[in-house]
Amino acid sequence: MNVTVKFFALGRELTGRSEMALELPEAATVQALIDQLKSAHPRFARLKSYLVAVNMEYADLGAPLHDGDEVAIIPPVSGG
């Protein structure tokens, strides 16, 4: 299945990308996606603190992904 991964702020700067398409095995979890990102983009591993959002909702590492999901890597927020 295919998902889109979005990067923001420090995550965007480390990966040099604001968005990428990723192919994952069926029923892969958020954790599997993170593992794949880390091995494919070593600089991503330098992002020490972040949450993950799936389809604009914060998600656990164990959450299953589905084809077409929009996944976002959310570094610590600092709006306001």
Next chain:
Amino acid sequence: MNVTVKFFALGRELTGRSEMALELPEAATVQALIDQLKSAHPRFARLKSYLVAVNMEYADLGAPLHDGDEVAIIPPVSGG
């Protein structure tokens, strides 16, 4: 000695005056002024709740007045 008395809101409507000059004995207190107002203006006595300000500062009934003081009768405030 002479003082000026100011009336506002319900006090102004009851007395029909926004300001009046009053002659008082030397060293009269706020209480003496109130007593004089009540006897001179029976309708003033219908104002049940108020504070008194002397020269724009809230004052006790026992406070002494001085020639030229500006006294104000302050019904319950309701600004804002």
Next chain:
Amino acid sequence: MIEITAEKIEVQKVIDAACAPECGAVAVFIGTVRNFSRGKPIYRLEYEAYPEMAAKKIQEIVEEAKKKWEVRKAAVSHRVGRLEIGEIAVVIAVSTPHRQNAFQACQFIIDRLKEIVPIWKKEIAVDGETWVDDHA
């Protein structure tokens, strides 16, 4: 800036008076005339003030807020005269380096204003005119 005014209050003017560049956080309170009061519809309000003493008391309240909550600048504008439903009666703006203080200082100022500042409002309703006495 502290004013008792018979003119319509411009919110932005009050905010500008409370906010130097780099003010950090600004908390603003705006009080408007509601069409209902204590269960009955009202037509309009009439505000009256003892203007010199009102300005003096507001100044004292602002000074107290400045001491307690690191307020940098504060501005208060209170309207008097005849106010229609929906019109602004009071605007308070407070700037502080940190936001918690801005809210607390702004709330303190409106609370104390309602308690001690010599301003009165009369409600003009279907059943007549009443000087409001919230303390009764």
Next chain:
Amino acid sequence: MIEITAEKIEVQKVIDAACAPECGAVAVFIGTVRNFSRGKPIYRLEYEAYPEMAAKKIQEIVEEAKKKWEVRKAAVSHRVGRLEIGEIAVVIAVSTPHRQNAFQACQFIIDRLKEIVPIWKKEIAVDGETWVDDHA
């Protein structure tokens, strides 16, 4: 009204969006860019957002505030892009029948916004650029 915008924020527009006629009490929070941050002078800020999710999260926060504090209307505008010192980063306006609720709801919205809404700021200072991490 909830917006993530690259344009300068007009405070009055946000207030108007939160205040129907007869709204009673309106509490407003305005956050501006300060020239100092954690002990060092800064030149400017750059804000970045995940705009769709930011708007969705702000909407959720506003709905929660409406339930808890009888909020009638609320409006939130957050700026993104490059901001100079003194410029407005965020404006929140909340109207309620009673003033205590307006302050509490407004403070709740800015507090939660800072905690969970995907917006980031980078400080550009004399010693370089830093993504702010208040939670670190």
